[in-house]
Amino acid sequence: MHDERAWPRKTVTELLSAPAWVVTELLSTPSRATMDRLRASLAPTLGLLFVLAPLCGRRGLTRRSALGTLSAGLAGTIGLGTTAAGGTDGDGDDRCGNDGHGDRYVVGLEAGTSTERICRSASTLHRSRECSWGGSVVVGEFGDETRREFTDRPEVRYIEKDHVRRQSIHRSVEQSDSVDLADEQETPWGVERIGATDLHSAGADGSSVTVAILDSGVDPDHESLEVPEGKAFADCNGGSCATDWDDETGHGTHCAGTVGALDNGKGVVGVTPDVTLCALKVLAGDGSGYDSDIAAAIEWCADNDVDVINLSLGGSDEAQVLEDALEYAYERGVLIVAAAGNDGSTGGIDYPAAYDECIAVGATDERDGVPSWSARGDGIELVAPGENVLSTKPDDEYVYLDGTSMSTPHVAAIGAQLMSQGLEHADATDDVDDPGGVRGLLRETAEDLGFDEDEQGYGLLNSFEALEELEPITTEDVTAVRAQRATLNGSMRSIEDASTVDVSFEWRESDVSEWTETETESVEPDAEFDVELDELTPETEYDVRAVLDDGDETSTANVVTFETGLDELAVETGDLEAIDHRTIRGVGTLRGLSDAEGVAASFRIREDGDEEWESSDSQSLEAIGTYEAELSGLEPETAYEVEAVAEGDDDRTTGETVTVDTEAEPGIPEIDRFELTDDSNGQFVRCNVHWRVSDRDGDLELVATELRYAGEDEELHRVASEIDGGEGSGVHTVRNSDRFEGAGKEYEITLTVTDAEGNVTEEREELSLDERSPAPSIDRFEVSSDDFLGTPEAVVDWAVSDDGEELDGVELELVRADDGEVVDDSSSMARGEEASDTDSLRDGEFDGGEADYDVTIRATDYFEQTSEETTRITLGE
Known part of the structure; x- marks a missing residue:
């Protein structure tokens, strides 16, 4: 049997007599222009069915094949797509409409601005999204006049094309044959050239760090890769996609392998095999992706503890939406590495690599040369192996590729390795010339290949030198500080060939030149250690630094400064902040604990002019420092007095009184009625939503209703009403x-x-719509034998019914019992609640005698729910 229920050829004729049924299946809310194009072009499209129907043979034309033919024909004739082409990200992403195929634009809005008016101005709306860095963006298609109007609106920061970026590859996956590694693990030449193999032998471990591959996806099942997390911001359209972030092109899988292919004896080994990989699919199956999707993925990285972003993609156009996302991620501590491009000296550096927040990476070959195709420009920061790079390919295969795409993951992986040693991505995010941190260290330790700066930047990535330059020991923040004691803390990284090392601390009052050293203790490398100091002087500033002696030399770490507390119970009331119309954030500083081992710190608050205080919950503090609490349940537009409070064993003290005003109460919209009624019919699943809303400020603007499958982000339908x-x-x-x-x-x-x-108020409800009736019933199925011009025939008298009144066809089959061959069949158009008829079935190859046959009736409804019965009959003689 076929997968799909067939339509008899006569059904096509019925379809052509009622083409609106097809149109409503294909188009949910066509515009007037669409309908005009439809009327002009529907006849030749439907005429195609007359050609297809005879070609479909006995089984007829299936509903799905008919709709597929029609939708393809309609798409080509009137410019309609059959599927959405947008990304699949759902976090903070409000799909306002279906994707189209015109020029996409990004509209950036100021913080606190509603997106609804911009959404309504789009001819096709792809998405609107609030951004973590403030403001929001709307992505859609807008007419020329609309875009000009946007430039005069104060809430619009910018409007720009949603540019397309492409993978920065010089030789495509398809152009390079897979490599047979004969079940042996190979170390790619680039991994060796940058010194990563030395890190492997030294036991360097990057497992605490996450590198996100923003690319075409990553093969989730590759034998040399372990990818615990992924997310799709572009569609995976391949028929074999194992996840929504799977890789159709192989580009992202190749980059992931260079970063972190496992050291498991198979295939290849990556630069940092222990790193945690995260696959973010921002490029579709053709290797391209939109700026708005890439920006959303960068923002996701910043909000989800990703340490390093690898961007092996680019294009020639600047984009504010990308720059905003990069600035946000960089400020939040993410190291961003991007491919410089493959246009040689003519194209300059691609974006996003050209932005200050990115390390722009060019390529080198196996002879330490810079290939002619590697991008040149003042913004080149580093170069790394990018020609003839062997790495992973989907389906447990391996392939050589060229491009700055291949260079970039070398740098991303070493950046991750250095961050795993406790370094920040940059010490000064606002100083591009001297960033310090990992970025500064990569520059300082790069190997000069003798080329101009616009070709090599600071030079070739040198991972081993970078790791060697790391201080082996670090002074951490001082904790448990009181009036006369404090705990000093230090940490150290792995040291090759050392089982134990001697560590200690040096400390002094900040205005004294000589250091005092604590006792030495032996610890294992890669350990944390601490020492408690006592008999310190209250209210005094001290310097402290950790010291390491590995037997060959002594190293001193960075200096940390702290101040001891008061030798009495003391607390200060800090600056207060009104969070909203009913909440204040209190800030207090415990300055001293006296002899108490612990102190209960809290706040007390009262309206200005009242005599009675109300107290907040207390929190236990065992050292000096700052504490906070939210004081809620307050009255809008009211002045309050707040004091910090500290209670010891036998003592209690308060800080000075600070006055702060709560904010005015906003006029939040209210939903007064929200009732749902199932209104489904034979064409649509429908729900009527009865609503009533109000706002005491009198500035209502929009009411919108959205329909989704429960538990899913994709919007199926949206209806909105403007109100004043x-x-x-x-x-x-x-x-x-x-x-x-x-x-x-x-x-x-x-x-x-x-x-x-x-201001936005929303309510949600879940319900089941358009409940399906059971499969059709076969009410009569009587088979008798007869003779037709000397040929025996089975006469079938049948009747069927459907409780849901959605019968959609009846099929009869005559099957020869001895060999199972279908010798005749018949299809009848059955619609509505019930149907009946009498049909005859004959064996056209009957050669006399008598034979047993099986007769089957099969009744189907709209939903392809089927009931069938079979009986045996003897024909002949």
């Missing part, structure tokens, strides 16, 4: 046009109301 004033009511009808898939499913319906100031 302080109240409004109405009914929204949301629908799922794919009733075949959607009937009987659980849905989530969201009602959102927005005011002119951007």
Whole structure:
């Protein structure tokens, strides 16, 4: 049997007599222009079915093949796509409409601005998203006049094309044959050239650090890769995608292998085999991706503890949405490495690599030369192996590729290795010329190859020299500080060939030149250690530094300064902040504990002019330092007095009184009615949403209803109404046009109301819509034998019914019992609640005598739910 239920050829004729059924299946909310194009072009498209129907043979034309043919024809004729082409990210991402195929633009808005008006201005809306760095972006297609109007709006920061970036590869995966490694692990030449093999033998471990590969995805099942986490910001359209972040092109998998292919005896080994990989798919199957998707992925990295971003992609255009995301991630401590490009001396450095926040990486070959295709420019920061680089390819294969795409993951992996040793990505994020941290160390230790700076930047990545330059010991922050004692803390990294080392601390009062040393203790490398000092002087500033003696030389670490507390119970009230109209954030500083081992620190608060105080919950402190608490349940636009409080064993003290005003109460929109009614019909899964909203400020702006499958982010349908004033009511009808898939499913319906100031209130409810009826019933199935012009025939008298009144066909089959061959069949158009008929089936090859046959009836409804029965009959003689 076929997978799909067939339509008889006569069904095509019925379809052509009612083409609106097809149109409603294909188009949920066509515009007037779309319908005009449809009327002009529908006839030749549907005419194609007359050609296809005879070619489909006895089984007829299936509904899905018909719709596929129609949608392809309609798409080509009237410019409609059959699938959405947008990304799949759901975090903070509000899909406002379906993707189209025109020029996409990104509109950047100021913080606190509602996106609804911009959304409504788009001819096609791809997404709107609030950004972690402040403001929001709307991605869509906008007319020329609309874009010009945007430039005059104060809330619009910028409007720009949503540029396309492509993988920075000089030789494509398809152009290079897979390599047979004969079950032996190979170390790529680039891993050896940058000194990474020395790190492997020294036991360097980067497992505490995460590198995100923002690319075409990564093969999740490759034998040489371990990718515990991934996320899709672009669609994976391959039929064999194992995850939504799988890799159709092989580019991202190759980059991931260079960063962290496992040292497991198979295939290749990466630069940092122990690193944690994260696959973020931002490029689709053609190797391209939009700026807005790449920016969303960069923001996700900054918000989800990613340490290093690898961007082996680029393009020639600047983009504010990318720059905003890069600045946000860089400020939050993410090291960003990007491919410089492959256009040689003519194209300059690609974006995003050209931005200050990125380490722009050029390529070298096996002779330490810079290939002619490697990008040149003032912004080149480092070069790394990028020609004839062997790495992983999907399906447990391996391949040689060229490009600055291949150079970039070498630098990203070593950056991760250095960050695993406790270094920050940069000590000064606002100083590009002298950033310090990992970025500065990579520059300082790069190997000069003798080329101009616009070709090699600071030089060739040198991982072993970079690790050697790391201080082996670090002075950490001083803890448990009191009036006369404190705990000094230090840490150290792995030291080759050393089982134990001697460590200690040196300390002094900050205005004294001579150091005092603590007792030495022996510890294992890669350990943390501490010493408690006592008999210190209260209210005094001290310097401290850790000291290491490995037997060959003595190393002193960075200096940390701290101040001891008061020799009495003391607390200060710090600056206060009104968080909103009912909450204040209190800040206090415990300056001294006296002889108490612990202190209960809290706040007390009262309205200005009242006599009675109310106290907050206390928190236990065993050392001096700052503490905070949120004081809530307050009145809007009211002045409050706040004092920090400290209670010891037998003593209690308060800080000075600080006055602060709460904010005015905003006029938050309210949802007064939200009722759902199932209104599904034979064409759509539908729900009527009855709503009533209000706002005491009288500045309501928009009410929107969204339909989704429960537990999923993708928006199926959205209806919105503009409203003015302080109240409004109405009914929204949301629908799922794919009733075949959607009937009987659980849905989530969201009602959102927005005011002119951007305040939003929403409610959600889940319900099941358009419950499916059982499969059709076979009410009569009687088979008798007869003779037709000397040929025996089976006469089938049948009747079927369907409780849901959605019968969609009846099939009969005559099967020769001895060999199972179908010798005749018949299809009948059955629609509605019930149908009946009498049909005859004959064996056209009957050669006399008598033979047994099986007769089967099969009744199907709209949802392809099927009931069938079979009986045996003897024909002949």
